[in-house]
Amino acid sequence: MSRTRPPSSIAVARLAGVSQSAVSRTFTPGGIVSPATRAKVLAAASTLGYRPNLLSRSLTTGRSGIVAVAVGGLSNPFHAMALDCFATGLQRRGQQVMLVVVEDEWALGSAVELLSGYQVDAVLSSLSVNARDVAEALTRFGVPIVTMNSSVTNRWVRTVAADDHEAGAAIAKHLYGQGARRFGYIAGRSGTLAQERREAGFRQGLAEFGITDCERAQGNHLHSGGAASVRALYASGTGPDGLFCLNDLTAMGAIDALRVEFGLRCPEDVLVAGYDNIDGSAWPPYRLTTVDVGLDRVAAEAFALIEEEDGGPPEVLVQPRLVLRASTRS
Template identity: 40%
Template structure:
């Protein structure tokens, strides 16, 4: 009969106490080099692995951070997930991934999340209601919204400077002589879309231009295909399109080139937002506003660690600046210096 090896078995073989075995396998715990060597040798010989679930019952800490994420076909979020996992593992935490509906609040998913006794929650590309946020706080589970903001002053958030990014894109296009810019929106209710469009419209107004033409792509490739068709079929066809993310900008370029026979950027300038990997591929060479992904992830992990240590810490929002990455998909102004 197979019997799972226990810490007691390891302690007996190593000639130590069971508590010494526990300390050896607890990150940051104090243990002498001699004891560590004996315990790890005994554990290797027996094939012992610590039972994280049993430990969580004792410590009341699962060392698991739930990540509720939607829209994984946007390359930005798989990159976020990888970086977040790396940073949390370095702190002794593991990720438990839940997928959410990007068109709705994440409350139903989080009802499931809370049953797993997670230590914290990161919401990426989705949001939650104020009522559920209060419930999480009362349970001592910090929630950080990643790349989203909310009007709730008690919620933690980390975002790029979306409004400034939209403003920088408007300034770039106006300086390049574009006179009929358009905007392909993402999800209407999302803070990222709202702020990017606000900055873009404000920047155009400062340049003496009217509000841009507009279509909605819902942050999806298919949605952006149809939105691009709507814009390019117009008699007053735009000479530049700013898409609220790179995923839609790639769709926009595909439609402009292959369905309408337009040259990019000679006939149409296209700009995205996020600066994901495909933006740098030679076939797209996409001008894009780069989100500071790694600093955003680092800030998220820092906030999580602070709040798990002291749940009474006041809520705060972190906004990190990005930069416009000028490539070949948009006409560059003659005197553009950034």
């Protein structure tokens, strides 16, 4: 059975009584065409069922209109939230989304190398780049790459981040103001910008009250890491009464372990705060005090950066928002 070929721009031009270049300009973002011509072209395209070929357009404009979104760690709801925010925002801008799932920053380089064959205009990622050799490898592809919370940037690799240091300090002041006097911090992977800034800000905030002792446990960004960290912090029988966790998923695991394994109440016995403001943080079993990074603002700044093909700031900071809930008696 023979397949019917899709209608071409030539057929649309003939039906509309305009030139082929007028059809091309009509379907090119920013293309200059009169309202009357645009109306005739769109009517003809609708009649014929015509859809522009994005790959063919890239041959003449040098831009495909495709932005790759590279995500990893989708077991953490924050990355799924970031993906949704990036993809929705790009589509509203008239750009197409190519989704790439990678394990970590080291896999980002091989992913971008593959993507370069598809002539993507830019790459967005909720992953961070923290190794200089990874950042240098990414520059080979000559497309803007915007990440979140990267400690290494260059001409092509830029980052958008929340002011994690300020947010960590705000959490410390809040916990102290709510009556906590023995403090603990559950960390994430070492060497990441978000981890370093959040912990440094938290400790600086405590230092303003003359507090230098803060117990520390190593988490894994997941619910299981929060629970395991609580076992380590409370094994002696006396643990922190004010606990800050690197992210919400860790904090939720910590709250579950405190209640189920140690019989401790939150917030009556232990105040717990997280970070990210994922949907689950507001669920009744947790009602978690957290920090909202403002993903809409992060995405808007990222979209601005991918338009800066040469230049632009290496890092853009957005101001996060403290969200107070019942886990800290708020």
